[in-house]
Amino acid sequence: MVALIERLSFVAGVIAALLIAVAIGIVCQMVFIRYVLVESAAWQTEVVTFSLVAATLLGSPWVMKERGHVSVALVTEYSPPGARRMMAILADCVVLIFAGIMTWKGFLLTMEAFHGSWTTDSIYEFPLWIPYSSVPIGFGLLALQSIACLIKVVQGKDQTGARGH
Secondary structure, eight states, X not given: OHHHHHHHHHXXXXXXXXXXXXXXXXXXXXXXXXXXXXXXXXXXXXHHHHHHHHHHHHHHHHHHHTTOSOOOHHHHHTSOHHHHHHHHHHHHHHHHHHHHHHHHHHHHHHHHHHHTTOBOSSTTOOBTHHHHTHHHHHHHHHHHHHHHHHHHHHHTOOHHHHHXX
């Protein structure tokens, strides 16, 4: 189960990286259209914004898998191993609770946008349920990854989390 969750987190990280690449490409195209062709760009700003938000949310499970989040190393480094382990468990539980709440609320928001046919205020009228769906998907994957991290810490297989990095 842990291996499957970690594979999902990796795939989400790859998708996040691709979304960032797409956003960079669209920004370059937007600059070319605006300053070289002297035309307007109707949809580019929205797509770039939605892509970067989705990349942030979808990339978070991979960051947690790699234990790349910011931590207070001063406290954890000088704590005994048992205390470090308990801090890792507590941190993973807090992430799980927060991610669970955000998954549920994000799902409700996405469904409301879908059923209400919400769109952006721009000329393009982009359907909002599409970018909103990155909230429950990203936080759902983050919740799963926090479970995988918890399992690894409890089993003693997560040395990075136990060291506090």
